[in-house]
Amino acid sequence: MKHYDVLIPGNYFCDIIFTGLPVFPALGAEIYTDGLTVVPGGVLNTVIALQRLGLSVGWCGFLGNDFFSQFISTFVHNEGIDTDLVEYQNAALRRVTVALSYPEDRAFVTHVDPPPDVIGRLLAEYRHYSFQHLHLNRLYVDERLPDFLRDLRQRGITISMDCQHRHETLDSPLVKTMLSLVDIFMPNAIEAQRLTQTDSVETAAAILKEYVNLLVIKDGGNGSSAWQNTAHYHVPAMTLTPLDTTGAGDVFNAGFLVAWLKKMPIKDCLTWGNICGGLSTQGYGGCSAAPSRAQVEALLANGIV
Numbered sequence: 001m002k003h004y005d006v007l008i009p010g011n012y013f014c015d016i017i018f019t020g021l022p023v024f025p026a027l028g029a030e031i032y033t034d035g036l037t038v039v040p041g042g043v044l045n046t047v048i049a050l051q052r053l054g055l056s057v058g059w060c061g062f063l064g065n066d067f068f069s070q071f072i073s074t075f076v077h078n079e080g081i082d083t084d085l086v087e088y089q090n091a092a093l094r095r096v097t098v099a100l101s102y103p104e105d106r107a108f109v110t111h112v113d114p115p116p117d118v119i120g121r122l123l124a125e126y127r128h129y130s131f132q133h134l135h136l137n138r139l140y141v142d143e144r145l146p147d148f149l150r151d152l153r154q155r156g157i158t159i160s161m162d163c164q165h166r167h168e169t170l171d172s173p174l175v176k177t178m179l180s181l182v183d184i185f186m187p188n189a190i191e192a193q194r195l196t197q198t199d200s201v202e203t204a205a206a207i208l209k210e211y212v213n214l215l216v217i218k219d220g221g222n223g224s225s226a227w228q229n230t231a232h233y234h235v236p237a238m239t240l241t242p243l244d245t246t247g248a249g250d251v252f253n254a255g256f257l258v259a260w261l262k263k264m265p266i267k268d269c270l271t272w273g274n275i276c277g278g279l280s281t282q283g284y285g286g287c288s289a290a291p292s293r294a295q296v297e298a299l300l301a302n303g304i305v
Contacts, residue, residue, distance in 0.1 A: 002084065004058035006050055006257065007131040009122045010043030010138075011061055011115050014068040015246065017099045017284045024100070024107070039285030040072055041097060043137045045247040048079055049254030049276060049290040055261070058131060060085040062116045064093025085129070089116065101244060101284065123148055131157065133261060136182075137250065138164035139195075141174055149181040158261075162253055163187035169197055170207065179211040184260070188249050189219040201225070216256060216270070218249050218277065224256075224270045235270035238278035247286015252277030255296065275299055 020034025040048065043061065050057045059076070063069040063086055076083060093113050100107040119142055126148075134152060139161060149159060159182045168175050175195070179185055185208065187195065192204040201217055209215045209227040216226045223236040242248075255276030259269040275296050283289025 002058075002129045003056070004082070004129065004131040005055040005261065006133045006135055007058045007060060007085075007126075007129075008043055008047055008050075008135045008137060009060040009118050010136075011095055011118060012040060012044050012063070012069075012072050013042030013095045013097055014072060015039050015041035015097050015099060015285050017101055017244070017246075019101045019244075019284060021100055021102060024102075035284070037284040037288065038071065039288045040075055041247060041286060042095065043250075044072070044076065045250035045280075045286030045290070046135065046137055046254050047081060048076070048287040049251040049280070050258065051079055051081055052290055052292045053254055053258045053276070053296070054293045055258060056082070058082060058085050058129065060122050060125075061118060062087050062089060062093055064089050064091055064113070066092040066094050068094050068096050085125075087116075087121065099246065106246075119144060133158045133160065133257070135159075135253070135257065136161040137253075138162055139166050139168070139175070139178065139187075141166070141168050141172065141178065143174065146174075146177050146181060149178075153181065158183045160184035160186060160253070160257060162249070163191040163195065165191065166195065169195055170211075171197075176211055179208070182212065184214045184216060184256075185212040186216045186218065186249075186253055186256070189217055189222075192217050214266075216273075218252050218273070220245070220248075224252065224274055224277075226266050226270055228266060231266075233266045233270060235267055235274055237274055240278050240281060242281035244284045245281050246284070248277040248280045250286050251280035251290045254290070258293070271300075272296060 017037045018033045047059045095112045097110045161182045189201045196204040196207045198204045214228045226233045252273040256269045256273035259272035279291045
């Protein structure tokens with residue numbers, strides 16, 4: 001039976017990022033840009049970042065027969081990502097975002113073909129392989145998941161979950177149940193406030209920590225914080241000028257999880273997350289500048305962070 005350090009279900013994105021635009025495009029006019037980057041996005045930000053940090057990652061996902069799926073397939077192969085859990089379908093599965101990136105903001109156009117049921121496939125197949133940890137890249141509000149998560153916990157498998165933009169709030173009993181069944185919940189500051197319907201990180205954290213064993217909140221340039229039982233931890237962000245913050249939270253998750261799975265102290269886990277998330281902002285797209293384990297350890301050894 002094949003074993004993975006971390007199993008991550010989820011759908012890919014292909015991010016096409018235009019940079020150096022002189023003005024915003026107007027109807028009937030053509031402009032030229034200085035830069036173009038095409039990189040994987042979505043769940044693959046964390047998958048690729050974990051792989052570069054030295055963990056064995058199982059990506060449970062789908063690819064189609066379209067150009068974008070083929071690009072992603074080649075990219076993950078070159079990264080050494082295990083694709084045994086990727087199902088290839090004989091149909092288009094286009095999940096594409098075009099980003100017009102300016103120093104002060106970004107504009108997006110996205111197209112997605114109807115996605116396959118990745119959770120249904122995970123539930124049908126997860127006993128065919130072994131894994132130490134499950135990472136959910138967003139807050140899934142799915143009635144099928146609580147019993148699955150309970151089974152994992154009984155088997156000693158740990159679970160982490162990001163949030164992403166969700167319309168649901170803590171008014172939903174299923175949201176509360178999902179939070180209570182994960183070991184780590186990792187929203188950013190805006191997501192935490194939206195989920196709790198509050199207007200400050202501190203107030204949101206005071207509510208969320210009552211449901212979650214370990215709460216981690218990512219707050220961009222303000223760094224990151226964690227709450228566990230009565231303890232609170234905070235680590236400032238790296239001093240960097242971001243080029244592009246897309247996917248930085250996903251790469252933070254990878255850094256945090258690598259340290260947490262090594263049973264490092266919580267503050268060290270936050271530091272690893274901050275380094276990985278921070279360095280990812282030095283390239284366009286989340287995974288293009290995601291660091292290797294050697295890069296992170298070199299920064300720590302040199303006392304740069």
